[in-house]
Amino acid sequence: MNTVVNLNNVSMTYQSPNGEINALENVSFSVNDGEFICIVGPSGCGKSTLLSIISGLLAPTSGQVFLHGERLSEPSKKAGYMLQKDHLFEWRTILKNVLLGVEIQRAITPQIREKAISFLETYGLYEFRNKYPEQLSGGMRQRAALIRTLMTDPQILLLDEAFSALDYQTRLAVSEDIYTIIKKEKKTAILVTHDIAEAISMADRVLVLSHRPGTVKKICNISLTCSNRTPLISREAPEFRCFFQEIWKELDVHV
C-alpha cells in the first residue's frame, strides 16, 4: 500500500500571553492511499490543529509531516480542506464557487471548466450552476463545497467537522452523499469529528486522541460485516455497537 500522509512525532505548542498551550504531543501515524481515517477526541484536544498541520497551514513546533514522501513546509496544493460550514461565497454563482480554488491557483483553462461542468452534472448540481448559494439546500451546498475542493485534484481530503453544522437528518444524508463521492473519486480522506457513530460509520480506521495535549491513544481498525459499505449500511452492522463501546471507553468522557 502506498502511504499518502505520514506524521512523525508531531508536537504543537501555541504561545499566548498567558503562557504556553500544548496542543499536540508526539503524534505519529500514517494514512494509506484510498483510506478513510476518522479522528475523534475530547473537545479541545487539538483535532483541528492536526488537520491544519497536515494541510501545511500551520507548521508544527517539532516533528515532520510527509505528503507522498515529501516534507511539508507551506500550504500544500495536494491537500483539499473542507470546513464545518460550506463557506460558499454568496456573491458567486455555484459554478464560480466551484472554480474558486483553481482560480486562486491561476489554473483555469477551458478543460478545467469542462471538468467543473461534468462534476456538477455527475453530482446533480448542473441545473444550479448559475444559481447563488442561498438558493440551494444545505446538502446541495455541502456537495458544491466538496466539488470545489475536488476541482484542485487533491491527493488527500481533510474534513474538519464537515457535517457538524447540519441538522441530524441532513447530516446522515450528506455524510452518505459525501462518502459515496469520495469513494467514487478514489480519494484518501481524514475526517475530524466528535460524533463517534459518524466516525465508525465512515472510517476504515478510527484514531482516538487523548485529552490535551493530544496524543494518539488508540487506533481502531473498523472491520464490519456488510457488503457495499456506506455510512448508513455500516450503522446496521452487528459489530457497530462494539466499536462504539470501545471508542466511548477510550474517550474517557467526564462531565
Add this chain to the structure above:
Amino acid sequence: MSSLEPSFKPITCQQKNISAEHAKYLRMLKREKIVIRSTQLLTLVLVFALWEILARTAIIDPFITSQPSRIVKTIEVLYNEGVLFKHIGVTCLETIVGFLLGTFSGVLIAIVLWWSKFLCQVSEPYLVVLNSLPKIALGPIFIVWIGAGPVAIIVMTLAISLIVTILEVLNGFLAIDHEKIKLVQIFGGNKYQVLTKVLLPASFPNIINALKVNVGLSWVGVIVGEFLVSKAGLGYLIVYGGQVFKLDLVMTSVVVLGVAAAIMYQGVVWFERFILSKNGLGQ
C-alpha cells in the same frame, strides 16, 4: 423572485391561479401601500398650505418665517438672474468631489490598515482622537493653510467623512468570518487574493453603508465650509440671507438643499441596486 428551485415549481404554478384568500391579501397589501404614500404626500401639502395660509392671514410674520409663495418667487428671481444653477452647481460639485474623495481614500486607507497590522495598531489611538474631535474646529486652520476657496471646503468635507469611512470599512473587514479567509489560504491564495476574492466582495454591504453615511456627512462638510469661507453656493446663500435678514433666501436655499441631498442619497441607492442586479443578487 423568478428563480426558484425546480422542486418548488408546483407551488409557483399554484400561485398563478391565486386563491380568493390570497388575492384579497394582495389587494390589502396594495391598499396599505397606497394609503401610506398618499398620507405622506398629504402631510407635505398640508404643511406647506398651512404655512402659506398662516403667513397670508398674518398670524405668523412672513418676514421672519417666509412662505411657500415667496420661496417660489425667490427661486424665480434667482433663476432669472442666472445664478440659481450656479449656486446649486457649486455646492453639488463640492459635495460630490468631497464625497468621492472621502469614500475612495477612506476605503484605500482601510485596506492599508488591514494589510499592515502594525500600522493599524500604531494608528488606533490617533483614529480614536480624530474620530471624536469635532472636525469643524479644524475649519479656520484649513482656511489659513489652503486659502478661502472651494479647495478648503472640499478639505473640510474630507475631514468630516474620511475617518468615519476608514473605521466603518475597517471594522467590516475585521468582522468577516475568518474561515472564509482560511479557505482562500488553503487553496494557496496570497494576501492580495484574500483582499480581492473575499474582503472586498464580502464588504460590499458595508461599503454601501459607508457611502450612505458619507452622503449626509459630505453635505455637512460642504455647508459648514461654505458658512466659513465661500463666495458662492447654497451654504453661502444661507449665511448671506441670514446676515441681511432675507429669510426668503434662507428658506429657499434650505428647501433646494433638501431636494439636492435627497437626490444624491437616492443616487447611492440606485448604484447599490445596479451593482446587486449586475451580480444577479437583486431581489
